[in-house]
Amino acid sequence: MFFAQLKNELWKLFGKKRTYIGFGAFIFAQTLMLMAFKLTRWQSDMERMLSGNGYIPMEFISALTVALVMLMPQIILLMPLYVSLVGGDMVAKETEDGTLRMILSRPISRVRLLLVKWIAGIIFAVVLVLALGVMAVGLASLLFPWKGLFVFIPGQAFSVLPADVGSARFLLAHLFLAVNASAVLSIAFMFSCFNMKPAAATILALSYLFVNLVMEGIPFFDRYENWFITHHFKCWLLVFSDPIPWAQIFESETLLLAACASVFILGATAFHVRDIKS
Amino acid sequence: MIELRNVHKKFGSRVAVSDLTLSVPRGEVFGLLGHNGAGKSTAIGMMLGQVWPTSGEVRLCGHDVTAHRARALHKVGAIFEAPAFYDYLSGWRNLEILSHYTAPTSKERIREVVDWVGLTGREMSKVKTYSHGMRARLALAQALLPQPELLILDEPGSGLDPEGIAEMRETIVRLHRELGLTILLSSHLLSEVEQLCTRIAVLNKGRKVFEGLIADVKAARGRVMLKTPDFAAATKLLNERGLICGTVDGKYISLKDGRTTTEVVSALVNAGVAVEGIWQQDQTLEDFYLSIVKKPPPVPGSN
Numbered sequence: 001m002f003f004a005q006l007k008n009e010l011w012k013l014f015g016k017k018r019t020y021i022g023f024g025a026f027i028f029a030q031t032l033m034l035m036a037f038k039l040t041r042w043q044s045d046m047e048r049m050l051s052g053n054g055y056i057p058m059e060f061i062s063a064l065t066v067a068l069v070m071l072m073p074q075i076i077l078l079m080p081l082y083v084s085l086v087g088g089d090m091v092a093k094e095t096e097d098g099t100l101r102m103i104l105s106r107p108i109s110r111v112r113l114l115l116v117k118w119i120a121g122i123i124f125a126v127v128l129v130l131a132l133g134v135m136a137v138g139l140a141s142l143l144f145p146w147k148g149l150f151v152f153i154p155g156q157a158f159s160v161l162p163a164d165v166g167s168a169r170f171l172l173a174h175l176f177l178a179v180n181a182s183a184v185l186s187i188a189f190m191f192s193c194f195n196m197k198p199a200a201a202t203i204l205a206l207s208y209l210f211v212n213l214v215m216e217g218i219p220f221f222d223r224y225e226n227w228f229i230t231h232h233f234k235c236w237l238l239v240f241s242d243p244i245p246w247a248q249i250f251e252s253e254t255l256l257l258a259a260c261a262s263v264f265i266l267g268a269t270a271f272h273v274r275d276i277k278s
Numbered sequence: 279m280i281e282l283r284n285v286h287k288k289f290g291s292r293v294a295v296s297d298l299t300l301s302v303p304r305g306e307v308f309g310l311l312g313h314n315g316a317g318k319s320t321a322i323g324m325m326l327g328q329v330w331p332t333s334g335e336v337r338l339c340g341h342d343v344t345a346h347r348a349r350a351l352h353k354v355g356a357i358f359e360a361p362a363f364y365d366y367l368s369g370w371r372n373l374e375i376l377s378h379y380t381a382p383t384s385k386e387r388i389r390e391v392v393d394w395v396g397l398t399g400r401e402m403s404k405v406k407t408y409s410h411g412m413r414a415r416l417a418l419a420q421a422l423l424p425q426p427e428l429l430i431l432d433e434p435g436s437g438l439d440p441e442g443i444a445e446m447r448e449t450i451v452r453l454h455r456e457l458g459l460t461i462l463l464s465s466h467l468l469s470e471v472e473q474l475c476t477r478i479a480v481l482n483k484g485r486k487v488f489e490g491l492i493a494d495v496k497a498a499r500g501r502v503m504l505k506t507p508d509f510a511a512a513t514k515l516l517n518e519r520g521l522i523c524g525t526v527d528g529k530y531i532s533l534k535d536g537r538t539t540t541e542v543v544s545a546l547v548n549a550g551v552a553v554e555g556i557w558q559q560d561q562t563l564e565d566f567y568l569s570i571v572k573k574p575p576p577v578p579g580s581n
Contacts (some may be wrong), residue, residue, distance in 0.1 A: 107348040107379070
């Protein structure tokens with residue numbers, strides 16, 4: 001029964017046209033990024049940086065490098081926005097549409113219903129992140145060769161990796177990005193469980209992330225950085241370091257997974273005690 | 279099948295349902311009446327475990343809804359006003375999704391119910407292409423899938439055209455006759471309730487103001503139409519003589535228990551008040567409903 005219910009939740013999620021419009025928007029944005037990299041000074045600037053650090057640019061201006069460049073703004077901006085939209089819809093939209101009342105005239109417990117929905121949401125988040133990675137690599141491969149990976153994020157990462165190691169790390173990074181996406185989805189999902197409109201749940205989730213990001217950027221809060229969820233979101237970049245700081249990654253991932261579980265419990269508690277009215 | 283004992287529900291400081299006690303035995307078609315905001319939907323919400331009662335006990339099919347919601351709702355189907363579906367999915371997929379929240383449901387069972395409600399041939403179309411009547415049939419289908427013993431209908435005729443209302447009425451009769459279901463019907467359509475229900479309860483401002491058999495309501499004496507040149511003076515006199523207990527719309531009088539129209543005519547004629555006409559009206563459910571939710575205005579001259 002649990003898997004049948006989960007399958008149905010996935011039907012609901014992936015049966016909507018809007019879901020695919022989102023994926024389409026990502027492809028569009030990635031194509032723009034690819035064109036911008038290819039046709040502006042972006043590529044030559046990167047080549048200069050590589051040669052300035054003693055590397056042969058042609059060995060590292062590759063499909064993997066460009067895919068990562070294409071992914072970066074999507075991970076920071078579009079992915080949280082889109083995942084929040086989906087997470088904010090999951091319960092609140094059903095309440096708004098009246099379908100939740102239909103479901104809750106059935107003998108399913110509220111906690112189980114939420115659990116099924118949340119797991120469906122997590123599956124969606126993982127599929128989205130994987131799709132983003134595959135689309136980025138696929139598009140970049142059309143214009144760039146499969147060679148080494150160069151990662152540069154000012155103040156955060158500078159790594160040069162051979163193709164085989166680079167692709168493994170690229171894949172590993174997506175595992176942690178999936179956890180990030182799941183955490184964003186869980187926060188929006190939690191707000192969605194309260195008595196509010198879907199848009200309000202999405203806005204609250206994004207506001208929470210924005211406040212975290214802003215506070216984390218204020219020097220006064222440097223010593224409290226571990227308290228900000230956005231700080232832990234950056235741990236996916238650590239997989240490109242050599243050696244990989246596993247302890248730091250483990251700490252951040254544990255915190256993110258705990259945050260996912262905590263916000264789910266909070267949302268489920270709020271949902272359990274509230275009255276569902278037409 | 280349904281037992282509500284001293285149920286009370288408050289939303290903040292607003293009392294939605296107050297001290298509601300209700301009992302619907304197996305096999306009955308029970309009508310729940312009341313104006314908008316009277317507490318009908320809140321009461322139904324509490325029966326289905328969607329609204330938590332502030333105090334009191336709600337039992338369905340012998341199980342406490344608050345403590346054992348899954349057991350209480352296992353053999354219950356429900357239809358709401360303006361039934362909502364996943365419009366972007368087919369009717370069949372909607373039925374699969376909703377039925378799986380109760381128990382695994384075979385394709386044969388879904389097919390059987392689709393046939394029963396008359397949706398065969400359209401079950402694979404997306405729900406957004408359905409007419410209002412087809413949505414009502416789909417709502418009925420989803421309610422029947424778990425093979426319920428109790429069906430709760432919250433304003434099922436809302437938004438339907440006269441043909442749709444007639445079809446809904448026939449369907450309810452079939453459900454009761456062919457499947458032997460116990461039915462709780464909440465509706466504004468008093469004529470439907472009058473034709474379908476064996477017993478009713480009336481809610482007014484969250485309180486139950488009446489519970490009884492439809493047959494008793496119909497048998498009860500109705501109001502009396504009195505035609506006289508000076509209605510106000512006539513009713514003042516009748517009130518002083520202790521013959522009436524109220525007036526309605528400036529042309530009807532309500533007789534006190536044991537009083538007859540002959541006594542009214544006699545009192546008026548003896549006092550020199552002309553009587554142009556007087557006749558007893560048959561009481562419809564609407565008359566009865568209005569008489570208990572709208573208190574009759576005080577008779578002129580009475581305290």
